Amino acid sequence: xxxxxxxSCPDSRSLNASSxxxxxxxxxxxxxxxxxxYGFVALLWIYFSDHALEALVQDPAxxxxxxxxxxxFFVLVTTFVLFLMMQRTFGETERNYLALKVSDxxxxxxxxxxxxxxxxxxxxxxxxxxxxxxxxxxxxxxxxNDVAVRQSRRPREELLGRTMLExxxxxxxxxxxxxxxxxxxxxxxxxxxxxxxFLDGGTGVFDVHAxxxxxxxxxxxxxxxxxxxxxxxxxxQAALLDGARDAILVRDLEHHILYWNHGAExxxxxxxxxxxxxxxxxxxxxxxxxxxEATAMxxxxxxxxxxxxxxxxxxRAIIIEGRWxxxxxxxxxxxxxxxxxxDVTERKKLEQQFLRAQRMESxxxxxxxxxxxxxxxxxxxxxxxxxxxxxEKDARRQNILSTIESSTKRGAxxxxxxxxxxxxxxxxxxxxQPRHLLRExxxxxxxxxxxTIRVSCDVPADLWTVTGDPTQLHQVLLNLCVNARDAMxxxxxxxxxxxxxIVDESFAAMHGGAQAGLYVLFCVSDTGSxxxxxxxxxxxxxxFTTKEVGKGTGLGLSTSxxxxxxxxxxxxxxxxxxxGTLFRVYVPAGVRGAHEQMHETGTxxxxxxxxxxxxxxxxxxxxxxxxxxxxxxxxxxxxASDGAEASALFATRKDEIDVVITDMMMPVMDGPAxxxxxxxxxxxxxxxxxxxxxxxALTIKAAEAGAHCFIPKPFTAxxxxxxxxxxLDGKPxx
Numbered sequence: 001x002x003x004x005x006x007x008s009c010p011d012s013r014s015l016n017a018s019s020x021x022x023x024x025x026x027x028x029x030x031x032x033x034x035x036x037x038y039g040f041v042a043l044l045w046i047y048f049s050d051h052a053l054e055a056l057v058q059d060p061a062x063x064x065x066x067x068x069x070x071x072x073f074f075v076l077v078t079t080f081v082l083f084l085m086m087q088r089t090f091g092e093t094e095r096n097y098l099a100l101k102v103s104d105x106x107x108x109x110x111x112x113x114x115x116x117x118x119x120x121x122x123x124x125x126x127x128x129x130x131x132x133x134x135x136x137x138x139x140x141x142x143x144x145n146d147v148a149v150r151q152s153r154r155p156r157e158e159l160l161g162r163t164m165l166e167x168x169x170x171x172x173x174x175x176x177x178x179x180x181x182x183x184x185x186x187x188x189x190x191x192x193x194x195x196x197x198f199l200d201g202g203t204g205v206f207d208v209h210a211x212x213x214x215x216x217x218x219x220x221x222x223x224x225x226x227x228x229x230x231x232x233x234x235x236x237q238a239a240l241l242d243g244a245r246d247a248i249l250v251r252d253l254e255h256h257i258l259y260w261n262h263g264a265e266x267x268x269x270x271x272x273x274x275x276x277x278x279x280x281x282x283x284x285x286x287x288x289x290x291x292x293e294a295t296a297m298x299x300x301x302x303x304x305x306x307x308x309x310x311x312x313x314x315x316r317a318i319i320i321e322g323r324w325x326x327x328x329x330x331x332x333x334x335x336x337x338x339x340x341x342x343d344v345t346e347r348k349k350l351e352q353q354f355l356r357a358q359r360m361e362s363x364x365x366x367x368x369x370x371x372x373x374x375x376x377x378x379x380x381x382x383x384x385x386x387x388x389x390x391x392e393k394d395a396r397r398q399n400i401l402s403t404i405e406s407s408t409k410r411g412a413x414x415x416x417x418x419x420x421x422x423x424x425x426x427x428x429x430x431x432x433q434p435r436h437l438l439r440e441x442x443x444x445x446x447x448x449x450x451x452t453i454r455v456s457c458d459v460p461a462d463l464w465t466v467t468g469d470p471t472q473l474h475q476v477l478l479n480l481c482v483n484a485r486d487a488m489x490x491x492x493x494x495x496x497x498x499x500x501x502i503v504d505e506s507f508a509a510m511h512g513g514a515q516a517g518l519y520v521l522f523c524v525s526d527t528g529s530x531x532x533x534x535x536x537x538x539x540x541x542x543x544f545t546t547k548e549v550g551k552g553t554g555l556g557l558s559t560s561x562x563x564x565x566x567x568x569x570x571x572x573x574x575x576x577x578x579x580g581t582l583f584r585v586y587v588p589a590g591v592r593g594a595h596e597q598m599h600e601t602g603t604x605x606x607x608x609x610x611x612x613x614x615x616x617x618x619x620x621x622x623x624x625x626x627x628x629x630x631x632x633x634x635x636x637x638x639x640a641s642d643g644a645e646a647s648a649l650f651a652t653r654k655d656e657i658d659v660v661i662t663d664m665m666m667p668v669m670d671g672p673a674x675x676x677x678x679x680x681x682x683x684x685x686x687x688x689x690x691x692x693x694x695x696x697a698l699t700i701k702a703a704e705a706g707a708h709c710f711i712p713k714p715f716t717a718x719x720x721x722x723x724x725x726x727x728l729d730g731k732p733x734x
Contacts, residue, residue, distance in 0.1 A: 034085050038078060045074055131206075131221035134213065137184060139163040142215060151206070151223055153198050168199075176208070183210040183217050193224065247320070247341040250327070253299075253334060255281045267320075267343055269313030269645075284310040294324065298337055302326045307344065314642060314668040318345045346620060352537075374411070381408050431590050432470045434498050434520050435459045441477045442496060445485075452491025464500050465590035466520050468567045473587070476560040480524040480583050483556065487528030487581060497523045501586065506629040506717040514570050518589040525582040531575040539573065576665070606725050608634030612653075613724065615639050616646040616662040616674060617690075626661070629717045635724070643669025647677045654682045659728055661711075661720075664691040664702060675705035686727050709733040 049070055053063055131148035135141060141159045149156045154167070164171055164180075171177050175194050183190050190210040197203050205228045209220040247264035251257050257280050260272040268284065275283060285291045290308050298304045304324045311317055320341040329335045385405045392398060442457040449455070466473070477496075484494050501521040508514040531539070531546075538544045540561045564571050568588045575581040613635050617623050620641070627637040638657070640646035643666055650657060660678060664671030675687050689702030689710045702710045711723050711733075726733050 034082065038082060042074070042078065049074075131219075131223070133219040133221070134215055134217075135164065135180065135184075135219060136216040138216075139165060141167070148221065151204070151221060153200060153202075170197075179208065180210060180217060180219070183212055187212040247339075247343075249280070249339050249341070250336050251280050251339070252336050255279045255295075257283075258336060264341070267312070267318070267341070268310075286311055294322070295337070298324045298326050299334060307348075310341075314644075316667060318343055319348045320344065378408055378412050429467055429469065431465050432468055432473060433463075433465050434522065434587075435461075435463050437470065437473055437477060438496055438498055438522075440474065441481060444478065445481055445494065449481075449485050449494075450491065453485060453488055454491075454493050456493060456495045456497075458495075458497040460499060462500070463498055464518065464520050466567070466587045467590050468587065469563075472563045473567070476563050476585065477522065477524065479556045479560050480585075484524060484526035484528065484581070487526055487530070492527040492580075495523070495525045499523075500589070502718060503586070504717045506625050514586070515568075519569065519586040520589050522585040522587065523582065524585070525580060527580040530577045530579050530581055532577050536573060536575055540571075606721075608724075610634065610636060611658040611728060612636045612638065612656050614646060614650060614657050614660045616641075616643065616660065616666070616671075618642055618663060618666045622663075626720070629720065630724075633717075633721055642666050643671070643674035643677070646674055647681075650678050651681060654678075654685070657685065659724060660685060660687045661690060661724070662687065662707075664689050672701050672705040675702065675707055679706040688723060688727055 050067075053066055053070070128145055128147060131151045132143070132145040133141065133148045134143040140161065140163050144152070144156060144159060149159075152159065159167055164177075174196070176196060179190050179192060179194065182188070189212065191208070193205065193207050195203055195205050204223060204225045207222040207224050211218045211220075244261065244263050247267040248259070248261040249257060249264050250259035256277050257275045260270075260275050265271055270283070281288050281291055287309075294304045294306065294308060303326065305322065307319055307321050309317055310320055321344045322342075323340045325338045326334055327336045327338050381404070385401050385408065389398065389401050392401065438457055438459050442455055445453075445455050481494065481496075488494070499521050501519040503514060503516050503519055505516050508516045535546060539557050541558060544558075561571055564585060564587065569586045571586070572584045573581065574584075608630070613630055615623055615626050615630075615637055617626070618641055623639045623641070627639060630637050638649060638653070640649050643662070646660075646662065647669065650660070660675075662671045662674050666674075669677075671689055671691070675689070678685055678687065687707045689705075689707040691710075691712070708727050709723060711719065723733050
């Protein structure tokens with residue numbers, strides 16, 4: 001700035017010298033011109049006038065008088081001419097002087113304004129909150145304001161008048177040097193964020209704006225070191241939030257989403273970019289009444305904790321445990337709501353199962369007491385009927401007694417069913433051949449059911465025996481067949497089958513209450529009306545029935561469950577409305593025969609070789625146990641909860657995935673559709689279909705979609721590993 005002021009502001013003495021020297025020089029020149037002209041004209045006048053008079057006048061006295069008048073005339077004429085010339089000359093000089101004086105005043109005023117402007121400019125730069133520097137074309141510091149001095153961490157005296165290369169060793173190797181060099185040479189402005197190293201070893205981050213100026217380059221620097229550290233800290237905190245398994249989100253008081261972590265993306269199915277600014281009320285809630293009530297409590301009390309129902313992108317209803325907190329600004333006014341949502345859907349299902357088990361246990365205890373009392377009531381009636389029949393000879397009364405006896409026995413049978421449910425059923429324990437049971441059931445069904453119901457029975461010759469009460473097992477199978485008949489009033493297919501089953505730890509983990517071991521699996525399936533998920537959840541409850549009044553007691557399936565549990569087994573049911581029902585009854589196999597056969601036919605499971613397997617299933621428990629099993633046997637695993645997620649994952653890693661295992665019945669995108677999408681992306685990919693419902697039909701659908709093979713659910717670890725290995729090796733799967 002000092003250099004600029006010295007070169008642009010001449011002092012008043014130079015101005016005065018200029019204004020006086022110019023008119024004085026011109027006047028002197030003009031005066032000499034007038035004097036010379038006057039002398040020349042005077043000489044010519046005297047010379048020619050004297051010679052002319054001498055020639056014309058001979059009288060000396062007259063000549064003297066004429067000469068005197070001639071002199072007077074000459075003086076008058078020359079005086080007048082000299083007056084005109086002097087008036088012109090000095091008038092012009094005076095005008096020039098006045099004009100120069102006015103110009104000098106204006107110049108003084110302009111210089112005063114310029115000086116004040118430069119002072120204001122310098123004052124503005126000095127008081128700026130950003131660092132301001134002027135670097136000359138030779139890299140010399142011409143100016144630094146106080147902020148720039150603080151940013152440099154050096155005294156002003158060590159910088160002004162010195163080049164940047166002298167002040168900062170190694171400066172020519174930095175990005176700042178390259179930025180300023182381009183600005184100086186190309187005369188183009190530049191803006192960017194850069195890191196600068198100081199002499200004390202520290203570093204700082206600056207947002208730099210460089211602008212070419214006549215003196216060199218003007219640099220505006222903003223210290224963003226603290227902001228960069230804050231941004232890094234915020235990113236670290238955001239990474240921690242994204243790493244949380246819970247859904248963490250922030251919304252404003254109008255319910256617009258401000259923050260959405262990775263946990264929320266996994267839980268709800270929307271990415272953060274998709275939900276930014278959208279209303280969470282419209283996004284996650286079908287009935288917003290509970291949401292509005294919880295939000296009002298947050299605003300009123302500052303926090304809310306509780307359970308609430310939400311819906312995912314696929315439309316699946318979930319129960320979340322929410323911990324919502326009201327966030328306030330620096331003035332204490334409500335600003336936003338911070339929410340941590342934990343998916344407790346599976347936990348609620350387990351709680352419901354536990355409560356249902358407790359309810360059934362309570363009902364069983366109550367039913368046992370009632371049955372005991374009813375037995376005490378019915379026993380005297382039955383005995384009295386026999387006595388009355390012996391004494392009564394009238395045929396009509398004998399018929400009445402028979403009716404009473406029949407009703408009493410039917411009541412006694414109901415009491416026995418109640419006791420079977422309540423006490424867990426106790427019966428004879430003997431070795432039973434399941435093949436004989438199924439053949440007997442097949443015969444009864446063929447003889448008693450309507451001909452519109454076709455019966456299929458598949459019983460292998462090497463079926464293991466079971467230990468239990470044959471009458472009770474017969475009752476269970478027959479009860480399931482009767483239910484299947486009632487579900488097919490227009491006819492259909494009733495399928496009976498049995499097979500040897502090895503239940504390992506993986507399989508048992510997927511089925512609550514199951515124990516690892518050897519089982520005989522009985523399957524009873526139909527192509528009837530099927531059941532809704534709500535009905536399936538309650539079919540084993542005592543006295544629950546979907547039949548018309550008078551056509552069912554509601555004790556058939558509850559008694560069957562009690563019988564199977566008393567034998568150490570378990571039951572699984574799969575049903576879909578309009579497509580039929582499948583009951584799987586697992587009964588522990590006889591120890592001797594099963595173990596002998598297992599020893600003879602044991603199959604060695606070949607370990608995986610690091611192949612990548614994509615497992616697609618909408619049941620979280622199935623996904624997790626399948627993953628644990630495959631990883632334990634040398635495979636790598638990717639998981640997807642539905643066909644849409646699986647397709648997106650496959651698209652990004654299709655060249656890495658070696659084989660896909662997909663459930664055939666899933667929400668959003670089912671198995672056949674998923675197989676077709678993957679086949680279009682990579683035709684040679686090997687895909688295994690899996691399902692436990694309507695296996696025959698789904699096997700055909702899987703093959704038509706492009707699946708290499710099909711494995712029925714539930715599957716054991718051994719069967720799964722065998723199918724995967726044979727599929728990867730290109731061998732046929734039986």
